[in-house]
Structures are given as structure tokens and as C-alpha cells.
Amino acid sequence: GQNIDQPTEMTATEGAIVQINCTYQTSGFNGLFWYQQHAGEAPTFLSYNVLDGLEEKGRFSSFLSRSKGYSYLLLKELQMKDSASYLCAVMDSNYQLIWGAGTKLIIKP
Amino acid sequence: GAVVSQHPSRVICKSGTSVKIECRSLDFQATTMFWYRQFPKQSLMLMATSNEGSKATYEQGVEKDKFLINHASLTLSTLTVTSAHPEDSSFYICSANTAENSPLHFGNGTRLTVT
Numbered sequence: 001g002q003n004i005d006q007p008t009e010m011t012a013t014e015g016a017i018v019q020i021n022c023t024y025q026t027s028g029f030n031g032l033f034w035y036q037q038h039a040g041e042a043p044t045f046l047s048y049n050v051l052d053g054l055e056e057k058g059r060f061s062s063f064l065s066r067s068k069g070y071s072y073l074l075l076k077e078l079q080m081k082d083s084a085s086y087l088c089a090v091m092d093s094n095y096q097l098i099w100g101a102g103t104k105l106i107i108k109p
Numbered sequence: 110g111a112v113v114s115q116h117p118s119r120v121i122c123k124s125g126t127s128v129k130i131e132c133r134s135l136d137f138q139a140t141t142m143f144w145y146r147q148f149p150k151q152s153l154m155l156m157a158t159s160n161e162g163s164k165a166t167y168e169q170g171v172e173k174d175k176f177l178i179n180h181a182s183l184t185l186s187t188l189t190v191t192s193a194h195p196e197d198s199s200f201y202i203c204s205a206n207t208a209e210n211s212p213l214h215f216g217n218g219t220r221l222t223v224t
Binding site: 030040043050091099100 | 115155214215217220
């Protein structure tokens with residue numbers, strides 16, 4: 001079956017760095033997406049990786065290793081507004097998105 | 110960037126009534142739109158894939174006669190929850206992408222409360 005695993009919850013301190021991991025097993029691979037979802041709101045797109053390596057976008061970076069079925073989202077200089085759920089999603093060979101359950105990130109002052 | 114607009118953002122209705130939710134792609138044409146449902150503290154669940162000019166494809170366990178989807182144009186898809194019941198209360202979110210392997214862009218969601 002298809003499976004996406006990510007931690008349920010993480011806690012970090014304002015100004016620090018946090019890494020949210022995602023491992024996946026899917027039928028084929030057409031890219032991995034990270035989304036941010038604040039409570040009560042719809043997800044917003046953060047990043048897309050289809051090739052191995054690191055994609056940097058401001059304070060957020062996303063890494064992919066296809067051979068390991070592994071990705072991480074790195075958040076630097078954490079701000080209180082970064083408190084949200086972070087969703088990992090993989091697009092399989094049929095271009096269907098398989099969603100992880102999300103990681104709730106709690107930022108403490 | 111691609112913008113998806115969803116309306117209404119909140120709706121409260123009585124049990125047995127029907128509710129229509131609209132999803133529009135504002136600056137691009139979407140031959141395919143996706144309808145998701147999310148219960149509190151749970152992950153996104155794909156309900157159906159809406160295809161312009163043809164029937165929607167429903168995920169297993171989703172009643173097509175209860176959740177009517179109409180994708181009448183390249184910029185509009187509607188989801189109608191028919192004969193709504195309290196257990197249908199949820200956060201419904203539509204999404205679309207500009208190409209098959211491009212990121213999904215989400216509408217702001219519709220919070221449905223059935224009393």
C-alpha cells in the first residue's frame with residue numbers, strides 16, 4: 001500500500017531551527033510537496049521537490065532523497081506565526097496526491 | 110500565482126437541507142478540480158476528482174448521490190451536499206492545479222455545520 005509517515009507533533013523555540021521529516025512508500029513518484037496549514041484554514045503551498053537535493057526558499061528549505069524515500073522541511077529563524085501543521089504529500093505514478101497526516105509544529109517563546 | 114476561490118466560507122444549515130459550495134479558478138483554466146474533506150485534527154481526505162465536461166470520479170466510501178459534483182466550465186466546479194446531516198459537518202476544501210504534476214492550489218475552504 002501507499003504510505004506517508006511524518007511525526008505527529010513537534011515543539012521548537014522562537015528563533016531556532018526545526019527539521020520536519022517525511023518518509024514515503026508510493027506507487028511511483030512524480031514529486032513531493034510540502035504545505036502549511038494554520039488551524040481552521042486551508043493548506044498553502046510551500047515547496048515542491050522532484051529531483052534529489054535541497055530547494056531553498058527564504059527561511060524554508062526542503063530536501064529530497066528519492067532512493068531513500070525521504071524528505072525534510074527545514075524552517076530557520078522560527079517565528080510564532082510558523083505555528084501550524086505541515087503536510088507532506090507525494091504525487092504517485094497516476095498523478096494522485098498521497099497525503100501524510102501532518103506534523104503539528106508548536107513554537108514557544 | 111494560481112488562485113482558487115471558494116464560496117461560501119461558512120455555512121450553517123438544518124438537517125435535511127442541501128448546501129452548494131462553489132470553487133472557481135480565477136486566473137487559470139482547470140480541467141480537473143479536487144474536493145477534499147477534513148474533520149477536526151485529521152488529515153485531508155480526497156472525496157472526488159471533478160472533471161470538466163464529464164462525470165466526477167469518487168473515492169471509495171464517498172456517496173456520489175449525496176455529494177453531487179458539477180464541473181460545468183473550465184473555471185467552476187460545484188459540490189452540493191444533499192440532505193445534509195450532522196455527521197456531514199466538516200471542512201470542505203477544493204483545489205486545482207495548472208498542470209498534472211504541478212502543485213495543488215487550495216480554495217479557502219468551507220466550514221459546514223449541520224444542526
